[in-house]
Amino acid sequence: FHILLLNGPNLNLLGTREPDKYGHDTLSGIVDDLTSQASALNVKLSHLQSNAEHVLIDRIHEAKGNVDYIIINPAAFTHTSVALRDALLAVDIPFIEVHITNVHARESFRHHSWLSDIAAGVICGLGVDGYSWALQTAVKRLSKSN
Numbered sequence: 237f238h239i240l241l242l243n244g245p246n247l248n249l250l251g252t253r254e255p256d257k258y259g260h261d262t263l264s265g266i267v268d269d270l271t272s273q274a275s276a277l278n279v280k281l282s283h284l285q286s287n288a289e290h291v292l293i294d295r296i297h298e299a300k301g302n303v304d305y306i307i308i309n310p311a312a313f314t315h316t317s318v319a320l321r322d323a324l325l326a327v328d329i330p331f332i333e334v335h336i337t338n339v340h341a342r343e344s345f346r347h348h349s350w351l352s353d354i355a356a357g358v359i360c361g362l363g364v365d366g367y368s369w370a371l372q373t374a375v376k377r378l379s380k381s382n
């Protein structure tokens with residue numbers, strides 16, 4: 237199986253960005269960890285982080301036909317992007333939405349997501365562990381459906 241991990245704007249700054257909220261782990265550390273977890277589970281993991289909406293959208297388009305599951309932390313685009321929602325609907329690849337923080341315990345503008353109702357599930361508030369839980373569930377579901 238091929239799983240695509242997508243991270244949205246400002247997540248390249250993990251480690252130094254508001255560490256009280258997002259912790260001290262860097263994105264490259266998180267991706268390295270997840271890549272070893274994926275290989276232990278015998279799945280391929282690809283990763284893209286972008287601060288640009290269209291780059292994430294183009295990557296979702298490219299995923300059609302070769303990616304089995306998407307794990308996405310859309311970051312601020314969660315709360316703004318109908319375009320990201322439409323891209324995910326267009327390719328029809330199941331996805332899990334991940335947030336490091338508990339968005340429901342933060343400002344009210346973070347309570348709405350344009351993606352949650354079309355996601356297989358949403359993980360938020362579990363810190364960077366959320367990515368691992370998402371990977372485990374994605375692999376479990378793919379193994380069951382094949």
Ligand code: DQA
Nearest residue numbers: 309310311312335336337346
């Ligand atoms: C985030 C939560 C978003 O509200 C915020 O804009 C982010 C990160 C999270 O992982 O907790 O950039 O998606």
